[in-house]
Amino acid sequence: MTTAIAPTIEQLHAEYAMQPQSITVRVDCPAKTNLTLAVGPTHAEWGGRHALDTIYCAVGVYDTVTATAKAPGTGFSLELEGAHLGDLASSSSDMRRNHAVLALFAMAEAAGREPDVALTITKRIPVGAGLGGGSADAAAAMLAIDRLWNLNWPIAKLRTIAATLGADMPFCLTGGLARGTGFGEQIEDIDPTDPLALELSSQGFAGEVIIGAYQSQLSTPEVYHTFDAMGAGAADRNHLQAAAISLHPRSGKAITAALEAGASQAFVSGSGPSVVAFAPTEAAAQHIIDSWVLQDAADRIIRAKAPATPVICVTQ
Numbered sequence: 536m537t538t539a540i541a542p543t544i545e546q547l548h549a550e551y552a553m554q555p556q557s558i559t560v561r562v563d564c565p566a567k568t569n570l571t572l573a574v575g576p577t578h579a580e581w582g583g584r585h586a587l588d589t590i591y592c593a594v595g596v597y598d599t600v601t602a603t604a605k606a607p608g609t610g611f612s613l614e615l616e617g618a619h620l621g622d623l624a625s626s627s628s629d630m631r632r633n634h635a636v637l638a639l640f641a642m643a644e645a646a647g648r649e650p651d652v653a654l655t656i657t658k659r660i661p662v663g664a665g666l667g668g669g670s671a672d673a674a675a676a677m678l679a680i681d682r683l684w685n686l687n688w689p690i691a692k693l694r695t696i697a698a699t700l701g702a703d704m705p706f707c708l709t710g711g712l713a714r715g716t717g718f719g720e721q722i723e724d725i726d727p728t729d730p731l732a733l734e735l736s737s738q739g740f741a742g743e744v745i746i747g748a749y750q751s752q753l754s755t756p757e758v759y760h761t762f763d764a765m766g767a768g769a770a771d772r773n774h775l776q777a778a779a780i781s782l783h784p785r786s787g788k789a790i791t792a793a794l795e796a797g798a799s800q801a802f803v804s805g806s807g808p809s810v811v812a813f814a815p816t817e818a819a820a821q822h823i824i825d826s827w828v829l830q831d832a833a834d835r836i837i838r839a840k841a842p843a844t845p846v847i848c849v850t851q
């Protein structure tokens with residue numbers, strides 16, 4: 536006969552200490568824009584992608600990604616929330632193709648682990664907008680999983696994995712201000728005291744950022760194809776700007792309106808259609824917003840600070 540003996544409080548404490556602690560890692564990852572974007576020739580070894588020389592700048596509109604461990608063998612889950620989900624809200628959107636989930640799979644493969652992780656994404660970055668929202672979510676997922684699994688991998692290793700997923704993703708891991716070369720994946724961080732950062736600031740890439748966003752999205756490959764056919768505008772520091780405006784003329788209208796209202800710089804963000812305007816003063820910011828509203832030049836207006844960086848927070 537066996538007699539069940541209730542564990543002592545010390546035994547319970549010892550058992551609890553042996554259990555893996557269930558933590559949630561939350562990462563707020565900012566959007567990106569390109570202060571300059573020079574597009575060169577395509578390269579077969581990069582899957583037909585173009586050579587780039589760009590200055591990335593992370594902009595303080597944040598998506599939030601959380602990661603929590605699931606029971607072994609149960610696989611991943613993904614929950615998406617937010618008022619502006621774009622094509623992610625469509626019933627045909629496959630969550631296994633979501634950039635954050637692809638990042639989870641890539642981390643699991645590199646770590647030799649199963650992807651038993653519950654992910655949630657709260658989207659605030661407009662989707663398909665040239666603001667790198669999918670890349671931000673992938674980068675956030677990588678940073679969260681690195682912490683959840685106690686990997687503590689160096690950023691260079693995370694960047695190498697991110698580069699297998701997309702051109703913008705290595706930058707989004709760290710944000711701030713950086714030069715991107717190769718197909719956009721080779722990152723050199725730019726310190727705020729670097730002469731290049733000061734030069735950009737003196738050229739008007741300073742002050743508050745006002746983003747004009749749209750209900751409609753642009754496809755990045757389509758914008759690059761249009762650029763291949765028509766080239767860049769003569770004075771454009773974003774070589775994709777003319778292509779994006781040809782596909783989405785309201786972006787051009789928003790740039791003109793912002794410059795007339797006192798923006799020190801206004802341009803299409805990456806492949807568009809969003810427009811980013813730098814406002815040197817509070818009065819200029821208000822003029823830009825009023826002008827966009829009056830002229831119906833944007834569907835959604837967001838104010839933000841730049842450069843921004845990802846924020847990681849761990850809770851038990």
Ligand SMILES: C[C@@](CO)(OP(=O)(O)O)[C@H](O)COP(=O)(O)OP(=O)(O)OC[C@H]1O[C@@H](n2ccc(N)nc2=O)[C@H](O)[C@@H]1O
Nearest residue numbers: 584585665666667701702703718719755756759804805806
């Ligand atoms: C244009 C930029 C500017 O930062 O971003 P968005 O403004 O769209 O966010 C980037 O070059 C996009 O980055 P990302 O969206 O991560 O690109 P990827 O997933 O690697 O590639 C998507 C597609 O864009 C085109 N592409 C991308 C990068 C590159 N250097 N040359 C290209 O031609 C290719 O058609 C490719 O199939």
Ligand SMILES: Nc1ncnc2c1ncn2[C@@H]1O[C@H](COP(=O)(O)OP(=O)(O)O)[C@@H](O)[C@H]1O
Nearest residue numbers: 622633634662663664665666667668669670672
């Ligand atoms: N987590 C995600 N957030 C945004 N878009 C995503 C995500 N995962 C996949 N996508 C897809 O990536 C495409 C590009 O979206 P996004 O990264 O926001 O734009 P862009 O490449 O213009 O910066 C969209 O059509 C969207 O369906």
